[in-house]
Amino acid sequence: MIRLTVPSIEADDLEAVRHVVASGQLVQGPHVGRFESAIADVVGSKHAVVVTNCTAALQMALLAVGVGPGDTVVIGAYSWPTTANVVELCGAVPVFVDVDPESFNMRVDALEETLQRLHASPHAGRRVKAIIPIHVFGQIADMRGILAVAERFGIPVIEDAACALGASAEQRQAGSWGVMGCFSFHPRKAVTTGEGGAIVTNDETHARYLRALRNHGQDPVADQPDPFMFPGFNNRMTEFQAALGVSQMAKLGRIIAARRALAQRYDELLPSWLSRQGVPADDPRHVFQSYVVLLPTEVAPRRAAMISELRTAGIETQIGTWHMPLITYYRSRYGYQRGAFPVCDDIASRALTLPLYEGMTADDQRAVVEAVSAQVAHVAGR
Numbered sequence: 015m016i017r018l019t020v021p022s023i024e025a026d027d028l029e030a031v032r033h034v035v036a037s038g039q040l041v042q043g044p045h046v047g048r049f050e051s052a053i054a055d056v057v058g059s060k061h062a063v064v065v066t067n068c069t070a071a072l073q074m075a076l077l078a079v080g081v082g083p084g085d086t087v088v089i090g091a092y093s094w095p096t097t098a099n100v101v102e103l104c105g106a107v108p109v110f111v112d113v114d115p116e117s118f119n120m121r122v123d124a125l126e127e128t129l130q131r132l133h134a135s136p137h138a139g140r141r142v143k144a145i146i147p148i149h150v151f152g153q154i155a156d157m158r159g160i161l162a163v164a165e166r167f168g169i170p171v172i173e174d175a176a177c178a179l180g181a182s183a184e185q186r187q188a189g190s191w192g193v194m195g196c197f198s199f200h201p202r203k204a205v206t207t208g209e210g211g212a213i214v215t216n217d218e219t220h221a222r223y224l225r226a227l228r229n230h231g232q233d234p235v236a237d238q239p240d241p242f243m244f245p246g247f248n249n250r251m252t253e254f255q256a257a258l259g260v261s262q263m264a265k266l267g268r269i270i271a272a273r274r275a276l277a278q279r280y281d282e283l284l285p286s287w288l289s290r291q292g293v294p295a296d297d298p299r300h301v302f303q304s305y306v307v308l309l310p311t312e313v314a315p316r317r318a319a320m321i322s323e324l325r326t327a328g329i330e331t332q333i334g335t336w337h338m339p340l341i342t343y344y345r346s347r348y349g350y351q352r353g354a355f356p357v358c359d360d361i362a363s364r365a366l367t368l369p370l371y372e373g374m375t376a377d378d379q380r381a382v383v384e385a386v387s388a389q390v391a392h393v394a395g396r
């Protein structure tokens with residue numbers, strides 16, 4: 015089977031985990047801090063706070079900027095459902111923004127229109143507490159444009175950089191543009207700790223609050239008789255995960271370089287009539303958490319059958335990600351229908367993620383391209 019992804023786990027990663035597990039200090043030791051330093055170094059942020067996963071990271075970031083019941087958070091429409099779910103989990107309402115047909119990222123003009131519409135209503139406008147752009151599949155969103163709009167409206171930006179550790183634009187790393195940025199270390203990401211997440215920020219107050227929030231509300235620098243300042247979560251990462259994170263981070267540059275080279279080979283091998291996620295001309299550094307093609311429109315209705323037939327042929331593929339307004343919960347709660355987000359409608363119905371992992375060979379890639387092209391040609395008569 016040519017898998018969708020295979021994490022780059024090597025002998026030194028295993029040894030790092032073995033060492034911690036054998037030591038008996040499984041939580042609250044030095045490895046979490048080391049992992050945080052490695053993340054902060056790569057991103058160029060003052061602080062990194064590692065947690066159990068990126069879902070927790072995003073929810074905590076929203077709480078840090080004060081999102082609560084009755085508030086509104088404006089987010090891209092095309093993402094893993096987490097990006098909207100965390101807003102609901104804070105008791106707030108997600109308002110979706112359509113995406114760009116080339117980059118699949120939040121459209122700046124659509125963001126501006128959405129904020130203008132919300133601000134025209136005196137109650138809703140005041141309650142827009144955050145904007146979450148998503149760096150879809152590891153390609154950084156138009157952060158300069160998004161920040162310019164956000165600043166005009168005075169709204170903080172939290173980056174959903176789950177897929178984008180190491181991605182950059184204008185020499186500035188994903189996660190370092192907004193007031194906070196959130197990363198995932200799930201095994202489908204370039205580097206992994208199994209489950210895992212991190213929040214990066216330059217803001218001292220947010221960092222202190224996040225460290226308390228992940229640890230039962232205990233202020234890390236409390237001068238009270240007891241440190242419990244508010245009710246918090248237990249969102250702490252274990253030491254053996256953090257040790258794996260440290261050894262994985264040492265390979266991040268190598269893994270991203272390999273993923274970019276594999277993506278370039280796909281670009282060369284795939285037939286020109288099969289379109290794919292575009293990289294804008296000013297070349298932001300895409301880290302290809304996923305390599306995603308768009309099936310021709312007439313083939314899209316057969317996508318589920320194609321995925322199943324490709325699996326039978328030994329090739330694992332997947333849909334891109336989700337049209338969040340149209341998943342069951344958001345569709346039934348807010349009444350969203352096709353047509354409200356036309357670009358997302360199109361991309362979400364046609365996207366197909368191809369296998370991509372560091373150990374993939376040129377022969378594997380040729381086999382994927384041949385099988386996918388044959389499936390498409392069969393239906394579309396190309």
Ligand SMILES: Cc1ncc(COP(=O)(O)O)c(C=O)c1O
Nearest residue numbers: 067068069093094096176198200
């Ligand atoms: C864009 C995006 N945001 C958030 C998440 C949630 O990450 P986690 O699985 O670490 O909670 C994912 C997961 O893949 C994702 O793709």
